[in-house]
Amino acid sequence: MARNLPSGYIDNSATSTEDKPRISLIANRISEVLEKLTRAVVRKRPFPPALLSRVLFPLVLFQLALFLQVLFALTLFQLALHPTDAAAAAGAAIGSGGAASVSADVTLPDVLLTGLDDARSVRTSTLGNIFIVETGRHRILKADRNGVRLDSVGRLGNGDYQFDLPVTIDPTNELKIYVADRNNRRIQVFDRRLQYLSTLRMPQRSGLPSRYMPARLVVDPAGTIFFFDEDRHVVYRFDSHGQYELDFELFGEEGRIIPAAMAILDDELWVAGQRGELIHRFSLRGSYYGFVYAPETVRSLRASGGSLWMLGTDNVLQLGTGGEVIRFQKLPAAPGAAYTRDRERTAPYSGWHSFDVRDDTIYLLSSRMLVRVAVAK
16 A cells, blocks of 8 residues: 655655665675674684675775764764854964954954953053953952053052952043952052052041942042942942042932942943842932833943943943943853853853943953953944
8 A cells, every 4th residue: 555655755664676686685795794704703713815805894994984974973963052162163273363253143252361360340441451350369450452461569458559359440541540449448549550649538527437348439530439338338429539528328219229330421320230120320419310221131331432331141232321222242252261161162151240341342351361352333
């Protein structure tokens, strides 16, 4: 009875009449060869030279060809499952050269610095130099825009030029560089040569503490300093001469806001809460203006080139004042030291927790690596 088969289906069980004798002959020949091999092994006789040349060698070659075909098929299957492995291989081949586009969605960054120890914050000055807070070594690194190290300052301690868990920095125009020295409960000020200038101190005034625990720090273009105190949960405002002006709490749609990130744009303080779902707008005196929805969970905020930028979970995004996305750059999977486990190769490296944008260049910082990516036009 004829069977109804799907279109394109190959019925391997159907064998033509003229093929059956040929198959039978091949089966008989294989049986004869196996019988000769068995006799030779049992009698411990050497294999006949004719058998070696006509049978064994072709069998070995056939097995080798079959192995190579299986290996090639497995390689193609692996690449289909993990396409970013190809990007990683390309990154290793490129090394520290310019950024290369592997595909429309994957961009390999320039690796500027590796081997960092619990690095937590990266900022660029208006001069284009890069400043990194390396918390694990209680120091500040200064490098040029290509990652060439220029200077450093700091070690564990509580004196001048010393830090105990520094967490963030704002280098401004390098005339004054502000460092939040968390466990020493102070903000130290340095010049462009990383020479110590002063410490921001609270005035001896009723109702004000003598010390504070700085967490978030940002300086506006006029030199006014804003930082969040983790002890009192308030934002302090100091003038450009380092004198206390005022403080205010952060209240918005989420109630009391504990900032995960802060930035200043157009005389407004933009604050992302711990959940990272909303970006709140405040006046520079603490009045609440409202909020915009974040397109992704906010990890960090920066103001650059007259725009607000945010580091999200999957992208770096440029936002309009209404929260609309102007453009975005997909977070890269960093080659090299970031790949310590295979699972990190299958998705964008999730360790980016600080960033900055300068002249259409994005600087991304993980706890151990600094990379640079060009902003997509």
